[in-house]
Amino acid sequence: MDIDKVIEVLSKCQTPSEYEIKQLCNKAIEILIEEANVLRIVPPVTICGDIHGQFFDLVELFDLGGSPFETNYLFMGDFVDRGYYSLETFLYLLALKVKNPRRISILRGNHECRQITKVYGFYLECVKKYGNGNVWRYCTEVFDHLSLTALIGNSIFSVHGGLSPSIKTINQISLINRKQELPHEGPMSDMLWSDPESIQNWGMSPRGAGFIFGNEVVKNFNRTNGLSLITRAHQLCMDGFQYMFDESLVTVWSAPNYFYRSGNIAAILEIGENLTRQFKTFKAAPKEKRIVKVKMSIPKYFL
Amino acid sequence: MESNIPTKRIQSSEDLKFWFHSDAYYYLTQWIRLLSIKIKQLKNTEECKISDTVQNILDILDQLSNLIDETPPDNQPTRFGNKAYRTWTNKLLKKSEDIITSFLPEKHSEYSSELGVYFLDSFGNSRRIDYGSGHEINFVCFLFCFYKLGAITDEDLPAVILKVFAKYLQVARKLQKVYNLEPAGSHGVWGLDDFQFLPYYFGASQLIGHKTLTPSSIHDKKLLEDHSGEYLYFRAIQYIHEIKTGPFFEHSPILNEISNVAAWSKVNSGLYKMYLDEVLSKYPIVQHCYFGKLLPFTDEIRKKREKEFKESRKKKKTVKKDK
Numbered sequence: 001m002d003i004d005k006v007i008e009v010l011s012k013c014q015t016p017s018e019y020e021i022k023q024l025c026n027k028a029i030e031i032l033i034e035e036a037n038v039l040r041i042v043p044p045v046t047i048c049g050d051i052h053g054q055f056f057d058l059v060e061l062f063d064l065g066g067s068p069f070e071t072n073y074l075f076m077g078d079f080v081d082r083g084y085y086s087l088e089t090f091l092y093l094l095a096l097k098v099k100n101p102r103r104i105s106i107l108r109g110n111h112e113c114r115q116i117t118k119v120y121g122f123y124l125e126c127v128k129k130y131g132n133g134n135v136w137r138y139c140t141e142v143f144d145h146l147s148l149t150a151l152i153g154n155s156i157f158s159v160h161g162g163l164s165p166s167i168k169t170i171n172q173i174s175l176i177n178r179k180q181e182l183p184h185e186g187p188m189s190d191m192l193w194s195d196p197e198s199i200q201n202w203g204m205s206p207r208g209a210g211f212i213f214g215n216e217v218v219k220n221f222n223r224t225n226g227l228s229l230i231t232r233a234h235q236l237c238m239d240g241f242q243y244m245f246d247e248s249l250v251t252v253w254s255a256p257n258y259f260y261r262s263g264n265i266a267a268i269l270e271i272g273e274n275l276t277r278q279f280k281t282f283k284a285a286p287k288e289k290r291i292v293k294v295k296m297s298i299p300k301y302f303l
Numbered sequence: 304m305e306s307n308i309p310t311k312r313i314q315s316s317e318d319l320k321f322w323f324h325s326d327a328y329y330y331l332t333q334w335i336r337l338l339s340i341k342i343k344q345l346k347n348t349e350e351c352k353i354s355d356t357v358q359n360i361l362d363i364l365d366q367l368s369n370l371i372d373e374t375p376p377d378n379q380p381t382r383f384g385n386k387a388y389r390t391w392t393n394k395l396l397k398k399s400e401d402i403i404t405s406f407l408p409e410k411h412s413e414y415s416s417e418l419g420v421y422f423l424d425s426f427g428n429s430r431r432i433d434y435g436s437g438h439e440i441n442f443v444c445f446l447f448c449f450y451k452l453g454a455i456t457d458e459d460l461p462a463v464i465l466k467v468f469a470k471y472l473q474v475a476r477k478l479q480k481v482y483n484l485e486p487a488g489s490h491g492v493w494g495l496d497d498f499q500f501l502p503y504y505f506g507a508s509q510l511i512g513h514k515t516l517t518p519s520s521i522h523d524k525k526l527l528e529d530h531s532g533e534y535l536y537f538r539a540i541q542y543i544h545e546i547k548t549g550p551f552f553e554h555s556p557i558l559n560e561i562s563n564v565a566a567w568s569k570v571n572s573g574l575y576k577m578y579l580d581e582v583l584s585k586y587p588i589v590q591h592c593y594f595g596k597l598l599p600f601t602d603e604i605r606k607k608r609e610k611e612f613k614e615s616r617k618k619k620k621t622v623k624k625d626k
Contacts, residue, residue, distance in 0.1 A: 052491065053491070081490075081491065081493075082489065082490065082491025082492065082493070083491055083492065084492055115586065116587070119490070119585050119586075119587055120488075120490050120491070120493065121490050121491055121492070121493030121494070124493050125493070184315075197430070206428050206430045206431050207431075208587070208590045208591060212430070235382060235383075236382070236383050236485055237382050237383060238381070238382065238383050242382045251382065257548065259486055259489060259491060259497055259547075259554075260547045260548055260549050260553070260554035261486075261497065261546050261547045261548070261554075262383070262485075263548075264383070287549070290553070292552070292553045294556075296556040296557065296559070296560050297560060298560045298561070298563055298564060299557060299560065299561070299573070299577060301573040301574070301576040301577040301580070302561060302564045302569055302570065302573035
């Protein structure tokens with residue numbers, strides 16, 4: 001596999017051959033399998049939230065944040081589902097990771113699993129583009145190997161969803177066997193499904209997975225683990241990002257004008273060498289930059 | 304014995320498998336098919352029999368709509384949806400006992416709380432400030448409860464969709480717009496619509512055999528405007544234009560493709576299959592479904608059918624022997 005050629009193809013929102021995708025996924029797994037459940041990242045790094053297949057908005061993100069060949073990035077999951085280009089989005093980030101594993105870090109989101117992608121569009125997209133489910137299978141195997149969390153400079157903790165009542169210290173995360181389909185419950189599931197809420201402690205999540213957690217929980221976790229900030233994604237933000245709990249937790253959301261209706265802007269969080277924080281926001285790519293080349297066909301139910 | 308207070312029962316893949324064979328699944332699927340048949344070729348403006356029970360539901364939906372006017376969006380900082388929606392929900396909860404007891408006659412009062420659970424969960428989730436097809440299912444279940452108890456009869460069914468369901472959609476859309484509700488569990492470009500499904504299914508039935516309006520008529524802005532008051536399907540498309548940006552083929556590709564189907568009858572039957580496959584078969588949605596006495600998580604109907612099947616086979620064998 002010629003990784004530069006694959007990157008070139010994907011950067012134009014085109015898809016490589018099924019064989020190249022298989023090779024890319026295998027190569028990615030070789031790299032990811034060596035990574036810990038808690039990635040240790042040395043700043044500077046730019047933290048990004050959900051993308052959900054919005055490839056042309058990912059291009060806007062790179063225009064704003066800097067070339068992925070020259071800037072360190074951490075993506076907090078949810079690359080796939082809902083948008084047109086889940087495959088191109090995920091594979092592009094994967095190829096960048098393979099090219100420069102220390103520069104690009106990618107975490108697992110709750111959509112990076114078989115059950116969810118069979119419902120929310122990624123599976124359909126793969127079958128539409130390749131005529132069969134092989135590419136989906138290769139990608140879901142990669143999902144199983146994605147890291148769960150990151151620790152930036154020892155004081156910023158990043159995870160897709162949020163905290164788990166089973167995890168009091170970051171060291172406990174290392175004990176999880178992450179290389180599996182996302183379970184329905186347990187600490188791995190919690191970290192990818194939970195949400196912060198304006199309460200003090202823990203509560204049941206209306207999502208049906210994970211929990212909601214409040215101010216006391218975050219303050220305790222941060223104190224116990226010597227953290228200044230938790231960054232997470234998982235929830236749509238009108239302004240691209242939202243602080244909670246006296247700026248000890250922030251949601252970062254990187255899919256602008258979500259569902260073509262939300263009118264939200266998207267954000268990235270630049271962490272400087274000295275752990276300084278700067279948010280940058282961006283809008284959806286303008287019409288002339290968006291190409292819709294996915295030719296949908298009449299669904300099977302109507303034939 | 305099933306409890307009167309409906310509870311969520313689908314929590315595993317085994318539960319999901321059982322759901323397909325359950326009495327609740329049977330009742331719900333037959334119910335929506337029946338409703339579709341009863342409004343075939345009827346406009347929203349059709350004169351229908353409106354019983355006291357149906358009128359009461361309409362009045363309550365009006366009350367809910369007025370409650371939105373009395374609870375304007377606020378300026379509190381928010382992640383996305385407006386927090387005044389939680390105020391609206393709390394107001395609804397405060398009134399809920401009176402509302403719920405008004406639905407059914409005295410003889411059915413033991414089922415009021417069951418009805419209440421479905422009704423109160425038909426308007427979105429106040430914690431997440433969102434709304435999705437699961438809430439729509441709850442409203443349809445709510446309506447089914449009346450039918451199961453005989454409080455609504457076959458004669459009432461056109462009004463149930465053309466008046467009650469149409470008004471429910473008005474309230475739901477008003478909530479979505481005023482409080483900026485997030486779409487709950489939308490499939491994005493891979494799904495039919497971010498918020499609703501059944502208006503398209505019922506709406507297609509209304510249009511079966513229409514002399515001038517075809518599925519591709521949805522692309523004509525003038526036709527949409529002229530007919531959105533008469534047909535659920537057209538109103539649903541018009542609503543999408545009110546809130547989405549960009550070309551229709553880009554933000555709503557599935558609806559765009561369906562507009563290429565030749566006949567409304569095909570759209571209607573296709574949407575039924577799609578509903579079963581993409582809504583009622585999906586764990587993330589049905590894990591939130593409630594089951595009580597009226598929509599029970601039992602499989603008595605399947606067991607009965609299996610028994611009848613075995614008995615009929617026994618009879619056939621006996622007949623063959625005699626021969």
